[in-house]
Amino acid sequence: MKTTRRQFLYSSGSLLVYFAIPTSGVMTGETAAAQLSRLDGNDALDTWIRVEAGGKVRISVGKVELGQGIGTALAQIAAEELDVEMARIQMATVDTTHSPNESYTYSSISIMHSGSAIRTAAAEAKRILLDLAAESLNLSSQVLTVEDGQILNASKATGLDYWKLLEGRNFNAAVPDEGQTKSREHYRIVGQSVQRLDIPGKVFAEAAFLVDLRLPGMVHARVVRPPAHRARLLSVDAKIVNSMQGVLKVVRDGSFLAVVAERERHADLAADQLRKSARWQLPEDLPDMDQLRLWLKSAKSELYPVFDRRGELDGKVVRTVTASFNRAFQAHASISPSVAVALNAGDDLTIWSHGQGMYPLRGAIARVVGLDESQVRCIYMEAAGCYGHNGADDAACDAAAIAMQFPGRPIRLQWSRADEFCWEPYGSAMAIDIKAGLNSAGLIVDWQYDLWSCPHSTRPAGAKRAGNLIQAQHRENPISPPPVRSIPQPAGGGDRNSVPLYDFANIKVNKHLVTEMPLRVSALRGLGAYANIFSIESFMDELAVYSSFDPFEYRIAQLSDPRAIAVLNKLRDISAWSQRPPGGDGNGWGIGFARFKNLTAYVGVLMQLQIEPTKGTIGLQQAFAVIDAGLIVNPDGTRAQIEGGIIQSASWTLKEQLRFTHSEIQTRSWASYPILRFEEVPDVHVEIINRPDQPPLGLGEAAQGPTAAAIANAVFHATGHRLRNLPLQQEKLTLSR
Amino acid sequence: MIEFTLNGQPVSLDIEPETPLLEALRNDLELNGPKFGCGLAQCGACAVLVEGRSTRSCVTPVSAIAGRKVTTLEGLGSAANPHPLQSAFIAEQAMQCGYCTNGMIITAAALLTTSRHPTKTEIQQALAGNLCRCGAHPRIVRAVQRAADKLAGD
Numbered sequence: 001m002k003t004t005r006r007q008f009l010y011s012s013g014s015l016l017v018y019f020a021i022p023t024s025g026v027m028t029g030e031t032a033a034a035q036l037s038r039l040d041g042n043d044a045l046d047t048w049i050r051v052e053a054g055g056k057v058r059i060s061v062g063k064v065e066l067g068q069g070i071g072t073a074l075a076q077i078a079a080e081e082l083d084v085e086m087a088r089i090q091m092a093t094v095d096t097t098h099s100p101n102e103s104y105t106y107s108s109i110s111i112m113h114s115g116s117a118i119r120t121a122a123a124e125a126k127r128i129l130l131d132l133a134a135e136s137l138n139l140s141s142q143v144l145t146v147e148d149g150q151i152l153n154a155s156k157a158t159g160l161d162y163w164k165l166l167e168g169r170n171f172n173a174a175v176p177d178e179g180q181t182k183s184r185e186h187y188r189i190v191g192q193s194v195q196r197l198d199i200p201g202k203v204f205a206e207a208a209f210l211v212d213l214r215l216p217g218m219v220h221a222r223v224v225r226p227p228a229h230r231a232r233l234l235s236v237d238a239k240i241v242n243s244m245q246g247v248l249k250v251v252r253d254g255s256f257l258a259v260v261a262e263r264e265r266h267a268d269l270a271a272d273q274l275r276k277s278a279r280w281q282l283p284e285d286l287p288d289m290d291q292l293r294l295w296l297k298s299a300k301s302e303l304y305p306v307f308d309r310r311g312e313l314d315g316k317v318v319r320t321v322t323a324s325f326n327r328a329f330q331a332h333a334s335i336s337p338s339v340a341v342a343l344n345a346g347d348d349l350t351i352w353s354h355g356q357g358m359y360p361l362r363g364a365i366a367r368v369v370g371l372d373e374s375q376v377r378c379i380y381m382e383a384a385g386c387y388g389h390n391g392a393d394d395a396a397c398d399a400a401a402i403a404m405q406f407p408g409r410p411i412r413l414q415w416s417r418a419d420e421f422c423w424e425p426y427g428s429a430m431a432i433d434i435k436a437g438l439n440s441a442g443l444i445v446d447w448q449y450d451l452w453s454c455p456h457s458t459r460p461a462g463a464k465r466a467g468n469l470i471q472a473q474h475r476e477n478p479i480s481p482p483p484v485r486s487i488p489q490p491a492g493g494g495d496r497n498s499v500p501l502y503d504f505a506n507i508k509v510n511k512h513l514v515t516e517m518p519l520r521v522s523a524l525r526g527l528g529a530y531a532n533i534f535s536i537e538s539f540m541d542e543l544a545v546y547s548s549f550d551p552f553e554y555r556i557a558q559l560s561d562p563r564a565i566a567v568l569n570k571l572r573d574i575s576a577w578s579q580r581p582p583g584g585d586g587n588g589w590g591i592g593f594a595r596f597k598n599l600t601a602y603v604g605v606l607m608q609l610q611i612e613p614t615k616g617t618i619g620l621q622q623a624f625a626v627i628d629a630g631l632i633v634n635p636d637g638t639r640a641q642i643e644g645g646i647i648q649s650a651s652w653t654l655k656e657q658l659r660f661t662h663s664e665i666q667t668r669s670w671a672s673y674p675i676l677r678f679e680e681v682p683d684v685h686v687e688i689i690n691r692p693d694q695p696p697l698g699l700g701e702a703a704q705g706p707t708a709a710a711i712a713n714a715v716f717h718a719t720g721h722r723l724r725n726l727p728l729q730q731e732k733l734t735l736s737r
Numbered sequence: 738m739i740e741f742t743l744n745g746q747p748v749s750l751d752i753e754p755e756t757p758l759l760e761a762l763r764n765d766l767e768l769n770g771p772k773f774g775c776g777l778a779q780c781g782a783c784a785v786l787v788e789g790r791s792t793r794s795c796v797t798p799v800s801a802i803a804g805r806k807v808t809t810l811e812g813l814g815s816a817a818n819p820h821p822l823q824s825a826f827i828a829e830q831a832m833q834c835g836y837c838t839n840g841m842i843i844t845a846a847a848l849l850t851t852s853r854h855p856t857k858t859e860i861q862q863a864l865a866g867n868l869c870r871c872g873a874h875p876r877i878v879r880a881v882q883r884a885a886d887k888l889a890g891d
Contacts, residue, residue: 067834067871104796195830202835203823203842205770205810212769264760265753298799335774335782335836385834385871418776595783636830640876644833647872670779678861681874 039117042100045128045171047120049078049676051162055149057084060092062102063110064356065198067385068700069637070110072196076633077115079328080189081122081182083146084162091197094358094380104459106359106388106523107491108600108698111633115696123179125171132165133158157361184631186435191692193636198382210354210381213341215410219248220264220350221402222271224257225419226280227257228665229520233257233474237277241270250274251405254476258402260411282663285518289660293326293431296452304486304511306495311505315439317446321543325535327430327726329658333673334523335357336384337420338391344407348375353396354383361393363462365400368472368479373463376400389522391415393425393460397471412452418668423470426658427524427635428454429516430494430531434539437506442547443558446506449536453485453494454514455509456527487527491597497529497705500536501595504560519660526704529596530649532707534712534726537592540715542722546664551591552711554579561595563602566689567626569602574687575624583717586611586735592706601699605646607682607710611718618715619681620650625703627686630694638699639686645703646684651676653708657727741802744812754800756855758792759783761799762809770810770839774868781840781867790846810839813846821831821884822846831880833871840867845881851888857882 003701042048042062050058059078065071077088092099098524102114126146133151134141137158145152151160184190201208226233231254241247241259246266251258259274261267287295324436341352355361366373383392399413411735415423430453437446458481460468465482472479485492495511524530545552556565581587588611593604606624611617623646632638655674659666667673714724719733743766750765757776762768762785771794771816774782778793786808790868805863814820822842825831832838848863850854853862860881869877 067832067836068831119777167765195827199827199832200816202832202838203810203826204814204816204819205839207769208835209769209772211763211772214764214767258840263756264764265756333870334768335780335868336772337775382834384836387870414773417777417779443738528776640830640833640873643875647874648870651781651872653789669777671777673786675868676828678864678874678878681861681872684875 021235024391025318030164039120039175039177042117043100044175045098045121045175046123046607047098047552048118049125049171049177051166052090052717053163053168055088055163056090056647057082057088057162058090058092059118060099060116062100063105063114063379064094065382066105066356068641069097069196069634070105071198072115072194073111073633073637074118075196075197076189076192078118078122080187081119082126084149084192085486086189088656096358096362096378097295097502099358101359103360106356108596108700108702111696112698115633117175119181121175123181124173124444127180128171129162129165129431131454132560133160136160136165139481148367185690190633191631192634194634195638196607208382210339210341210352210383211336211380213352215341215343218341219262220410221258221260221399221411221413221696222267222396223419224259224271224274224278225423226255228286229518230280230283230285231255232281233611234279234281238272238274240277241273244270244273249406251402253401254474254478254688256401256471256474256619258398260402260406264414269499284415284663286660286662287518288662292429298572299514299516300323301512301514302486304513305494306492306509306511307499307507308509309711311437313505314443315441315445317437318440319438319440320435321355321546322433322435323539323542323724325531325538326722328532329426329519330524330656331421331426331428331658331667331673332387332390332418332424332650333385333675334384335667337415338395338652339383339414339416340396341410341412342396342403343410344403345406348377349375349400350379350665351396351400352379352381353392354381354386355392356386356397357459357461358387360459360461364393364460364466364469365397367463368397369400369404371566387525389425389457389459391420394423394470397469398462401471421548421667421669421673422665423520425458425520425522428456429496429522430528432531434535436539437592438543438547442549444502444504444543447500447504449498449509451494451498451510451513451528451532452512453528454517454521456493456521456523456682457487458520458522466622467475484513486513490599492528494528494598496527496532497594499598500531501561501564501598502555503560504558525648526701529594529701530652530704530708531719533592533594533724534708537594537706537709538712538722538724541709541716555593563628564593564595567602567604570687571606571624571626571690574626574685575606584735586613586718586719588714588716588718590710590715590717592709592713594702596698596702600697601702603625603627603642603706604700605703605706605710607707607714608710609704609714609718611733611735618654618711618728618733620680620711623682623684623710625684625686625688627699627702628689628691630692630695632688632690633696635688635690638688641700642686643684645701646678647681649704649707650682650711653711653727655727738805739799741804744808750799752799752870754798756799757795758785758797758799758802759794762794768809772836772839773854774836780837781844782837784840784843784867786843786847789847789850791844810842813842820846822849822880824885825880825887829876829880829883830844831876832873837867837869839875841877845884846883849885853885855881855885859879862887
């Protein structure tokens with residue numbers, strides 16, 4: 001019955017989806033990769049794969065290891081197609097002298113894009129190698145097979161292998177658009193929980209991180225930042241530090257102030273002195289942190305219609321319900337503050353950075369420091385976990401600017417904890433209003449959704465968007481920030497996941513893009529999806545209760561996507577939902593569900609929590625999650641991403657809020673930005689629905705929104721209190737009975 | 738000149754006594770284990786063992802460890818001869834980025850010298866001052882339990 005009705009809706013109703021196409025040819029960072037084809041500009045096979053001496057194969061991709069395990073997953077795909085063991089694979093880091101340009105590592109698209117490219121490239125490499133073997137053996141390549149790089153004829157060794165066949169030569173071939181890739185039923189490595197390639201080096205304290213890079217003659221730099229984003233440096237007495245021990249140079253360019261010293265401690269002491277002597281003009285332009293909804297709705301904004309579906313109402317609206325939700329500004333808060341090393345060797349500038357995109361960074365830095373892009377080289381090295389656009393790019397540009405004034409010696413710039421908290425671009429505050437019309441059965445037939453948000457991407461994506469860098473804005477001759485851009489659907493920015501996956505007949509979604517940015521804002525894991533899914537799924541829970549439905553049943557009744565329904569059914573099974581406590585007694589179970597971007601992984605989360613009876617605080621006990629991300633490349637890596645996503649989202653949801661006054665950021669250390677600690681972390685159980693016949697889907701950001709909703713819904717179940725603000729209000733929760 | 742024992746070997750450093758131990762270990766002695774995370778003793782990434790106790794090297798002046806025994810992640814074990822915690826962190830894949838791992842292993846090592854059979858709660862309490870941002874906590878706790886079982890079984 002349901003199917004018939006929906007088919008009718010889709011064929012007779014009007015469906016309007018707005019795609020905001022950038023008109024000037026300038027793309028925001030978040031849209032750039034979406035428009036790169038898998039191989040775009042990287043079609044030389046040698047860019048991706050090299051058969052190296054010593055029985056190794058070197059794989060070079062344009063995506064970077066951020067702690068998400070992508071290096072291992074991409075190595076698995078390459079090893080699978082090449083028919084070599086994992087031990088033969090060496091993953092190269094991204095270096096603008098030779099790596100494929102795959103833009104940023106973001107938006108959970110690395111397996112979908114880079115994985116697809118390396119799969120095709122590896123299949124082509126194997127085909128070429130088999131042709132070479134066939135020629136040498138005077139046989140048809142059809143009769144030959146490969147086992148760990150050895151060429152076999154009817155399962156017998158031929159004495160040939162990849163390394164003998166290529167003898168150190170290049171492929172000198174192009175990667176075709178479509179290659180003869182392996183049939184999935186023959187996979188041996190893809191689909192296995194292969195251990196992460198980078199973990200042993202990290203537990204044995206090998207040089208695994210950018211901070212472990214020690215170059216001869218390296219000196220140490222510190223920046224001295226103003227107390228607020230748009231403050232200006234009026235004066236500073238640089239002379240007072242020139243005589244301090246170990247100080248090599250004070251760098252000032254407009255409002256950019258830094259010091260270089262032989263030793264880290266000397267750089268710290270000099271920076272402290274500079275900070276004391278610096279006088280700043282403070283604009284007092286930050287909004288009231290306790291009135292963010294009011295500020296978002298009154299600030300200058302642009303209206304973007306996101307989605308408008310006018311279907312045939314399945315019964316008329318008998319009741320209208322409204323609700324509003326809010327999200328505070330929240331920080332990436334990586335465990336290490338940003339760091340970079342830069343060396344100005346006279347004719348060229350080399351930068352070692354932990355940014356998400358070495359190619360876009362190169363273009364941006366070249367413009368800021370006034371070099372040709374060909375004179376700048378950016379090399380990726382790992383730092384602490386990255387969950388979006390943090391301070392890495394800014395630190396890289398700071399180091400580059402200092403190196404331009406201090407040539408010949410490598411400059412290692414380490415931001416302080418306070419630098420990172422005050423200057424990283426935050427995940428934007430959001431305000432959301434929903435109005436739902438219910439029919440007589442209690443199901444939703446009309447849905448109006450409005451959201452207000454600052455941008456969710458202000459990346460310095462190449463020369464044209466270099467003005468997004470702090471360095472560019474603080475210099476004596478500043479580069480203005482580029483105009484704010486709306487990230488178009490279907491990915492969306494603030495509107496990511498603002499369109500419900502449910503089959504409501506009428507859906508209208510509007511984004512109000514706030515173009516004022518008194519606080520720096522950019523991409524934080526999930527972008528708008530976190531607050532949108534929290535809002536939609538909280539409201540679904542509320543309406544389910546209102547309409548006397550079980551929360552699972554209410555969702556399933558309004559979904560037609562069988563994969564979505566399968567995830568919810570599985571979640572209900574593994575969590576023993578029938579044993580859900582009665583509610584209102586301090587024990588709560590709640591669920592949240594979404595398909596990330598409505599395009600990639602499906603994730604359902606169930607949270608079990610307990611309200612501490614005397615303090616009234618929320619204690620998370622156990623989380624269950626079910627994920628369908630199509631073909632799973634590495635099951636344990638998938639579980640790790642979902643576990644980590646649930647725990648991080650729980651931390652955002654329960655604790656995290658940037659603190660500021662009208663003139664300065666007050667969040668300066670972990671004391672003023674607490675995150676979830678060990679004893680507060682729930683047990684997490686992740687179940688995977690593997691679909692080897694389906695394309696792999698991005699999953700790294702997919703748990704953030706469902707987790708937030710699951711917690712809020714569990715709090716409601718436990719107490720009868722509906723919490724609508726992220727982070728969830730911290731005042732004492734009382735029980736409804 | 739400041740002299741102390743580092744990973745079983747005598748070392749002497751001609752640096753200012755106020756220099757943070759973390760800077761001495763990372764920059765003068767070129768060790769990778771202890772990491773700079775906050776410089777405020779709030780996150781635990783810089784932890785080292787001083788006479789077997791987990792100590793924040795970012796706020797410890799090098800003068801304070803004169804004549805004492807310092808053990809870093811390098812000193813616990815190696816790929817050829819791993820400490821049970823190092824093996825357990827690999828077996829449990831107990832990290833995402835791995836930046837906090839040093840502090841987790843060092844603090845757990847201190848725990849396991851005083852508590853042979855720590856409960857899950859005891860492990861969580863021992864690691865309460867160590868921050869992980871990626872959300873690897875359950876895996877880290879399992880790794881410490883696994884190492885404790887291994888040590889108890891030997």
